[in-house]
Amino acid sequence: MSINATFLGQLIFFAILIWFSWKFIWPPLMNAIEERQKRIAEGLAASERSKKALQESEAEAQAMLREARAKASEILEQAHQRARQIVEQAREEALAEAARQRAAAEAELEQAVHRARERLRQELAELVVLGAGRVLGREIDPMRHRELLAQLAGEFRA
Amino acid sequence: MSIGWLAAGETPAEYVGHHLKHLSVRIGEGPFWVVHLDSLLMSALIGLLGLGTFFFMARRATPGVPGKFQAFIELAVEFIDTQVKDVFHGDRRFVAPLALTIFVWVFLMNALKLLPLDLMPMIAHGLGAEYFRAVPTTDLNITLAMSSTVLLLMFAFAIKAKGAAGFGVELFTAPFHAHSPFVKLLLAPANFALNLIEYLSKPVSLAMRLFGNMYAGELVFILIALLAMAGGNLLALDGLGAKAGGLLAFLGAVLAGAAWSIFHILVITLQAFIFMILTVVYLSMVTEHH
Numbered sequence: 087m088s089i090n091a092t093f094l095g096q097l098i099f100f101a102i103l104i105w106f107s108w109k110f111i112w113p114p115l116m117n118a119i120e121e122r123q124k125r126i127a128e129g130l131a132a133s134e135r136s137k138k139a140l141q142e143s144e145a146e147a148q149a150m151l152r153e154a155r156a157k158a159s160e161i162l163e164q165a166h167q168r169a170r171q172i173v174e175q176a177r178e179e180a181l182a183e184a185a186r187q188r189a190a191a192e193a194e195l196e197q198a199v200h201r202a203r204e205r206l207r208q209e210l211a212e213l214v215v216l217g218a219g220r221v222l223g224r225e226i227d228p229m230r231h232r233e234l235l236a237q238l239a240g241e242f243r244a
Numbered sequence: 245m246s247i248g249w250l251a252a253g254e255t256p257a258e259y260v261g262h263h264l265k266h267l268s269v270r271i272g273e274g275p276f277w278v279v280h281l282d283s284l285l286m287s288a289l290i291g292l293l294g295l296g297t298f299f300f301m302a303r304r305a306t307p308g309v310p311g312k313f314q315a316f317i318e319l320a321v322e323f324i325d326t327q328v329k330d331v332f333h334g335d336r337r338f339v340a341p342l343a344l345t346i347f348v349w350v351f352l353m354n355a356l357k358l359l360p361l362d363l364m365p366m367i368a369h370g371l372g373a374e375y376f377r378a379v380p381t382t383d384l385n386i387t388l389a390m391s392s393t394v395l396l397l398m399f400a401f402a403i404k405a406k407g408a409a410g411f412g413v414e415l416f417t418a419p420f421h422a423h424s425p426f427v428k429l430l431l432a433p434a435n436f437a438l439n440l441i442e443y444l445s446k447p448v449s450l451a452m453r454l455f456g457n458m459y460a461g462e463l464v465f466i467l468i469a470l471l472a473m474a475g476g477n478l479l480a481l482d483g484l485g486a487k488a489g490g491l492l493a494f495l496g497a498v499l500a501g502a503a504w505s506i507f508h509i510l511v512i513t514l515q516a517f518i519f520m521i522l523t524v525v526y527l528s529m530v531t532e533h534h
Contacts, residue, residue: 089385091271092280096287096380096389103291104345104393111295112341114302115321118314121307 211239256470263361263466265375266383267368280383282368287353287380294352295345320348327521332528339527342397346390347520353380354458354512358505361469381515382462387455391447394523398443402530415439446526450519457515461508468504472497 215235254262266280301317310318324347328340356364357379368376380386402411416432418439471493478490 088275088278089388090276090278090280092278092283092383092385093389093392095279095284096386097393099284099288099291100345100349100390100393103295103349104342107295107298107341107345108338111298111302112321112337112344115298115305115318116325116340118305118307118310119318119322122310125307 207239211235214238256474259470259473260463260466262375263365263377263462266377267373267375280377280385282364282373282376282378283380283383283386286356286364286378287349287386290352290356290380291349294348298344298348320344324520328524331521331524334528334531339524342527343520343524346523347516350381350390350454350519351513351516353386354516356380357382357458357462357465357508357512361465379458379462381454381458384451384455387451387458388447390519391450394450394526395443395447397523398446398526398530401527405531446522450522454515454519457511461504461511464504465501468497468501471500 215231267282269279269281271277271279298317298321301314305314305318321344324344325336325340328336328343332339359378364378365376377383399411402414406414416435417428418435420431420435420438422428422431475490475493475495475497478486478493481487481490
């Protein structure tokens with residue numbers, strides 16, 4: 087068990103192996119491992135990001151849905167109100183029309199009554215004149231007694 | 245493993261001696277210029293195989309979804325990186341691959357021990373070599389060469405961290421500090437001696453620990469193989485007692501071999517891990533200022 091030149095041979099070979107694994111084995115293996123670690127980290131971050139984005143868009147969709155519902159119910163409310171308004175308006179118009187019609191009819195009636203009365207008065211005046219003429223025995227000149235006649239007619243009207 | 249193979253006419257002592265001899269080649273004069281071909285060959289082969297596998301994967305590694313094999317390689321790489329990160333606080337771009345090299349290589353060299361004890365020697369014998377030791381880490385040259393490389397790296401790291409002058413000064417001024425110049429001068433030899441011992445003890449303990457564990461384990465495997473062979477010899481004899489004893493010895497050897505192998509799965513991993521982590525700890529220590 088003596089130390090001999092085997093020592094030198096092994097020394098040189100060991101040095102070569104160290105140099106070899108330092109230059110050609112370790113760097114590519116370590117690069118591959120580190121590169122993969124980076125990719126995994128990136129992948130995890132990306133999935134985290136998209137999860138967050140999904141949450142955000144879900145919240146956004148919820149908000150939009152709520153808004154749409156609110157708008158829809160508002161529109162519905164407006165429609166109801168409008169319908170009520172239209173019905174109310176129609177009713178009012180119908181009432182007004184009816185009142186107008188009645189007023190027209192009443193006015194016409196009044197006029198007819200007035201006319202009939204006027205004619206009646208006229209005829210009464212003529213009759214009075216005729217009757218008086220007969221009583222007096224002579225013709226009363228209507229032109230001369232117009233004032234009297236008008237007074238009579240006025241009393242009659244009253 | 246303890247499947248023994250005793251050459252014709254070989255005694256147990258010769259068998260053990262046979263298994264502890266290296267396939268050597270003399271390349272010069274003197275006791276130093278001898279090379280253990282078996283240790284170098286096996287360590288080179290297994291090192292190329294192990295790190296070649298990592299290199300193969302490093303070339304095909306994709307940052308996308310990894311295959312099962314790539315995942316396994318990356319698991320090993322990340323394990324080493326985590327261990328180094330815990331101990332070494334600094335740029336790991338050199339230390340981590342160094343730790344990977346040590347762990348993979350030492351583990352695989354140790355793992356050669358789980359091959360049948362006589363498998364590699366038989367193949368070597370078939371090719372014409374008389375001796376062959378399959379486990380490089382049972383050769384002190386191998387472990388000492390690796391720990392000496394670690395020592396050289398410690399010096400390099402210390403000089404890089406503190407500068408050549410800073411490192412040189414620290415050798416004489418730490419661990420005993422003083423304020424007056426006279427006491428400093430007085431303490432300098434003690435400091436230097438202590439630092440020398442500290443620096444030398446590290447690679448020696450590193451090498452001896454690995455070598456001792458592996459060598460002792462190998463010896464136990466050899467003894468278990470001998471027990472199995474003794475059982476076989478007894479079985480070949482006539483007489484009921486001899487046959488029963490032989491059977492018992494053989495079964496005992498099989499059980500002991502299995503148990504020792506299973507235990508060694510732990511030991512070879514642990515020793516590789518210790519060598520790696522102590523290297524990182526030493527490199528971390530020399531880069532810190534006293």
